[in-house]
Amino acid sequence: MANTTANGPGVRTVVHLAGCTLGCAGCFNKWMWPENSGQEMLVQDAAELLISGGFPNDLSLSGGEPFQQSPAVLELVLALKAKNWLKSLFIYTGLYPHEFDADAKVIFEDLADFVVAGRYIQRKRSTDRRSYAASTNQEIYKRDVDGVMRRDVAGELRARTEILVTPSRLIVTGLSEYRTLEQDMEETHESSASL
């Protein structure tokens, strides 16, 4: 998806990677949980599409869960960097840094500019419109001027919900600012189960 302003700073391209096994209650992207919910593509073809497609070269990767296919994500990021296409990289992951595998660690420590990490926890849902964290437990990291990835303070980044109209689809993206009926039902079910 091109020209989004709700998936990181500035005007960005966002790529959603299909497949997530983390199962957060209230997930906004539940339809992307199955591995086959997206369009299968070779990494080099995906890189070529981004490079030749005229998309903004500030890239956000979201899910599904990008780091459950970290080797492919690393290959993609390196291919984009090799062609001098990638200006900045923002990653939304449901994993915490201590859960990252070797490839995810390389992306986190050496390549990404921003990372929002950790499960979405519905009862901790963030209502802070200044933060990119969907729930307050999530950790926001930003690369500082010395090139070191550091925890960021909520409020430095901005979040918005955005509705994009395409010839074939209406797309709601970013962090939901509204409760959905599904979330209400899930929360009611959780509360009842804990009584």
Ligand code: SF4
């Ligand atoms: S990690 Fe993200 S995509 Fe996966 S279930 Fe949690 S909120 Fe949904």
